[in-house]
Amino acid sequence: MSLLEVRGVSKSFRGLKAVADASFDVAQGGLHALIGPNGAGKTTIFNLVAGVLAPDRGEIRLAGRRIDGRRPDQICAAGIGRTFQIVKPFAGLSVLDNVVVGALRPERDVSAAKKRAAEIIENLGLGAKRDLPASSLTLPDRKRLEVARALATRPKLLLLDEVMAGLRPTECDQMVEVFRALNRRDGLTILLIEHVMRAVMALAQRIVVLHHGEVIARGTPEEVVRDPAVLQSYLGEETEV
Amino acid sequence: MSRPSLALALLGALLLLLPAVAGPYLLSVATLILFFAYTGQAWNVMMGFAGQLSLGHALYVGLGAYVSAGLFARYGVGPWAGLWVALAVCVAAGAIIGFLAFRFGISGVYFALLTIAFAEFTRIGFDHIAVLGGPGGLFLKVSQREAWDLANLRGPPAMFYYVMLALAAGALALCGALLRSRAGYYWQAIRENEDAAQALGINTFRWKMAAVMLSAGMTSLAGVFFAFYYNNLFPEQVFHISRSIEIILGPIIGGVGTLFGPILGAAALTLLGDGITEFLAALGWEIPGVKQVFYGCVLLAVIMWLPHGIWPPLAKRLGLRR
Numbered sequence: 001m002s003l004l005e006v007r008g009v010s011k012s013f014r015g016l017k018a019v020a021d022a023s024f025d026v027a028q029g030g031l032h033a034l035i036g037p038n039g040a041g042k043t044t045i046f047n048l049v050a051g052v053l054a055p056d057r058g059e060i061r062l063a064g065r066r067i068d069g070r071r072p073d074q075i076c077a078a079g080i081g082r083t084f085q086i087v088k089p090f091a092g093l094s095v096l097d098n099v100v101v102g103a104l105r106p107e108r109d110v111s112a113a114k115k116r117a118a119e120i121i122e123n124l125g126l127g128a129k130r131d132l133p134a135s136s137l138t139l140p141d142r143k144r145l146e147v148a149r150a151l152a153t154r155p156k157l158l159l160l161d162e163v164m165a166g167l168r169p170t171e172c173d174q175m176v177e178v179f180r181a182l183n184r185r186d187g188l189t190i191l192l193i194e195h196v197m198r199a200v201m202a203l204a205q206r207i208v209v210l211h212h213g214e215v216i217a218r219g220t221p222e223e224v225v226r227d228p229a230v231l232q233s234y235l236g237e238e239t240e241v
Numbered sequence: 242m243s244r245p246s247l248a249l250a251l252l253g254a255l256l257l258l259l260p261a262v263a264g265p266y267l268l269s270v271a272t273l274i275l276f277f278a279y280t281g282q283a284w285n286v287m288m289g290f291a292g293q294l295s296l297g298h299a300l301y302v303g304l305g306a307y308v309s310a311g312l313f314a315r316y317g318v319g320p321w322a323g324l325w326v327a328l329a330v331c332v333a334a335g336a337i338i339g340f341l342a343f344r345f346g347i348s349g350v351y352f353a354l355l356t357i358a359f360a361e362f363t364r365i366g367f368d369h370i371a372v373l374g375g376p377g378g379l380f381l382k383v384s385q386r387e388a389w390d391l392a393n394l395r396g397p398p399a400m401f402y403y404v405m406l407a408l409a410a411g412a413l414a415l416c417g418a419l420l421r422s423r424a425g426y427y428w429q430a431i432r433e434n435e436d437a438a439q440a441l442g443i444n445t446f447r448w449k450m451a452a453v454m455l456s457a458g459m460t461s462l463a464g465v466f467f468a469f470y471y472n473n474l475f476p477e478q479v480f481h482i483s484r485s486i487e488i489i490l491g492p493i494i495g496g497v498g499t500l501f502g503p504i505l506g507a508a509a510l511t512l513l514g515d516g517i518t519e520f521l522a523a524l525g526w527e528i529p530g531v532k533q534v535f536y537g538c539v540l541l542a543v544i545m546w547l548p549h550g551i552w553p554p555l556a557k558r559l560g561l562r563r
């Protein structure tokens with residue numbers, strides 16, 4: 001069964017088509033990736049799903065219910081947690097308080113939210129830094145904080161926007177393990193946008209490839225890397241000289 | 242009892258006993274400090290907690306003052322009934338400003354300009370309301386009384402001091418509770434990054450509206466106090482932008498977003514400002530505007546050396562969190 005259904009979604013910015021008639025599904029309990037060259041429309045699709053933008057055409061459903069055109073906070077309440085490609089920590093608040101803000105969505109009570117936030121922080125390896133201000137974190141830790149905050153809202157679907165970018169290979173592998181555990185152990189459905197192919201190949205069960213706002217391929221990682229359309233978009237067309 | 246709460250209890254006891262030992266001048270200065278501590282606390286809810294800069298808080302002081310004083314002077318409605326009307330009018334004014342700004346995406350300096358605009362055109366508008374005295378002012382009957390008439394808010398300076406003390410203490414307790422509550426977390430999240438706050442499920446429009454309306458409502462009570470304490474109101478005075486600036490200097494110097502910053506800032510500014518004026522007067526120098534020059538210098542010094550205000554570094558030294 002599909003948790004997320006994107007059907008014929010289009011979005012233009014002043015006549016420029018960022019996303020054109022894109023359709024894809026994310027299966028319940030799946031771990032899918034959205035890849036494509038720069039400017040392919042990946043982040044626009046994320047913003048359409050997360051409610052930052054409303055699609056010009058098409059439908060987006062979460063567990064069968066229409067969510068396109070709703071506000072980001074309503075979409076969060078519907079069960080989608082997201083991270084930002086350019087991290088947006090609450091810089092003046094402590095690491096714990098950052099996550100408490102997210103945890104206050106499922107937990108109405110502040111002390112219960114604190115407990116939930118502390119567990120998530122521990123899980124993501126930020127336990128030693130919980131009382132530091134978020135502004136003092138390094139970039140890899142800020143990316144972890146993004147994930148922790150989104151997880152704290154108890155999402156059904158987690159959208160990860162380039163959380164591996166800028167990480168060293170060992171840090172990247174740690175993050176891969178975290179997401180794998182979340183997906184396998186906790187049954188969390190994940191959709192990730194990623195440039196780091198090392199992470200995508202290690203994690204994703206299915207991949208959707210975007211190019212110029214259109215879905216040009218979809219399938220398992222093995223299928224996708226052999227797809228001629230994908231090779232062409234990434235490596236360029238062979239031309240006779 | 243922990244040391245901070247012991248210190249707070251001691252300060253409270255001291256403030257309760259003050260009228261017994263202080264002369265009329267000292268008592269009036271203390272009342273003024275509490276007034277600015279209270280209005281600063283109210284402004285801090287909006288700016289310090291939720292990150293919405295208001296440069297027009299004189300609007301709420303003025304509306305609160307005029308509504309309650311007008312009802313009292315013209316229709317004989319007592320201040321305890323009138324304050325509810327004043328409260329409702331100010332909350333509605335805050336809601337209108339907030340709705341216009343947040344519905345149409347006005348933020349940052351443009352929001353601040355909107356708050357100034359509302360205060361300014363209300364000031365000009367009140368010059369033309371004849372029933373409230375227009376530019377000539379609205380006056381309440383002054384009668385020097387020794388007996389406390391709390392029901393009509395008429396009485397000796399000590400009574401006004403205690404009323405203001407109760408308001409300031411109530412505001413401190415309210416803000417302390419709010420900061421630890423869900424509202425406090427949500428407001429601070431909005432202040433730090435609104436997009437991220439919304440992505441975490443916070444209805445930012447609703448919570449920003451709540452901050453503005455609460456701040457406006459709290460400030461309206463200071464207006465009611467102002468009217469019955471000073472007994473005269475002029476649009477050019479109560480609504481003037483210099484009033485708005487005076488309200489925000491305390492929390493800025495004490496520490497925006499902190500619980501004790503507004504109190505500390507109000508005390509430091511009022512004591513030093515009045516102290517300098519008095520000191521120079523004692524030397525036989527009457528220099529008009531010396532207080533404003535002094536405010537400017539203090540503001541410069543704080544911005545340069547204590548960009549987060551006096552309270553955060555002081556709290557750190559005392560080993561407190563906020």
